[in-house]
Amino acid sequence: MAQQPVTTVVPFASLPSCAVRCGPLYDANGACVPPAAPSSDENTYNSCFCAYDSLQPFSRGTSGVCDDACTADNAGLSGIQSWFTSFCNGRAVATTTSSSAAGSSTGGANAGSNGGGGDWVSTHWKWVIMIVIIVVGIAGIWIGACIWRRKYLKKKDRMYELGKGLPSNVAINTQGNLVGSGARDSDYSNNPGMFMSGSGGAAYHEKPKKERKKWTVTQRT
Numbered sequence: 549m550a551q552q553p554v555t556t557v558v559p560f561a562s563l564p565s566c567a568v569r570c571g572p573l574y575d576a577n578g579a580c581v582p583p584a585a586p587s588s589d590e591n592t593y594n595s596c597f598c599a600y601d602s603l604q605p606f607s608r609g610t611s612g613v614c615d616d617a618c619t620a621d622n623a624g625l626s627g628i629q630s631w632f633t634s635f636c637n638g639r640a641v642a643t644t645t646s647s648s649a650a651g652s653s654t655g656g657a658n659a660g661s662n663g664g665g666g667d668w669v670s671t672h673w674k675w676v677i678m679i680v681i682i683v684v685g686i687a688g689i690w691i692g693a694c695i696w697r698r699k700y701l702k703k704k705d706r707m708y709e710l711g712k713g714l715p716s717n718v719a720i721n722t723q724g725n726l727v728g729s730g731a732r733d734s735d736y737s738n739n740p741g742m743f744m745s746g747s748g749g750a751a752y753h754e755k756p757k758k759e760r761k762k763w764t765v766t767q768r769t
Contacts, residue, residue, distance in 0.1 A: 555581040555590075557597045563631060564624030570614035573628075576600035591639075598636030606632040 557577050560568050567573060578584055580596030597603070605612025610622075610629045618625035669676060 555593055557581065557593055559631075564618070564621060564627045566614065566618035566621045566624040567628050569617035570628065571617070572600075572602040572613050576603050594635075595639045598632075598639040603632065607636075 557580065558567070558573050560573075576597050579600065581593050585593070585596065603613055606629045610625050614625055614628055618628070
């Protein structure tokens with residue numbers, strides 16, 4: 549069973565008898581007092597009652613609220629409407645004014661926030677610049693690495709070709725010079741010749757062959 553309102557705004561005892569059959573009066577009363585509404589003071593309950601949508605036709609005339617309850621009692625309907633207008637005189641105006649002020653302030657705040665918002669790029673331009681710098685930097689590093697690796701492989705292949713046929717104790721450094729313990733041999737010099745460009749012609753020469761002495765039997769002792 550639903551809990552009954554703890555406070556009654558409508559004085560049914562002093563109103564015309566048809567008021568007890570007017571459903572909108574009960575609806576407004578039940579919606580504006582506990583337990584349907586939070587506990588508050590009497591002025592809050594009365595202001596809520598006077599601002600209830602179903603009762604607003606009473607502010608313009610007698611029809612539109614309790615017509616079905618007072619079909620045979622036009623004087624009673626007029627009495628209920630007179631009580632409503634006198635009871636809510638000032639309360640409904642105050643409620644409407646406060647509601648309008650609250651709506652205006654909210655609308656102004658929303659307009660201010662929308663006006664200062666702008667598009668996404670204008671509010672995040674620092675992030676856009678940072679992303680562009682990062683992308684350009686990564687692309688530059690990648691291109692530079694590709695160029696360096698190409699030059700390195702080309703130089704490595706050239707050094708490999710120049711180093712073919714050399715003994716294990718001889719190597720060629722990055723300047724094109726022979727290095728290693730075997731580089732001091734006269735057969736492998738740093739003079740222009742076999743491995744270096746230039747006009748020198750004595751850089752490489754063959755050793756003269758040693759003549760073998762014939763051994764004869766007559767030389768035995």
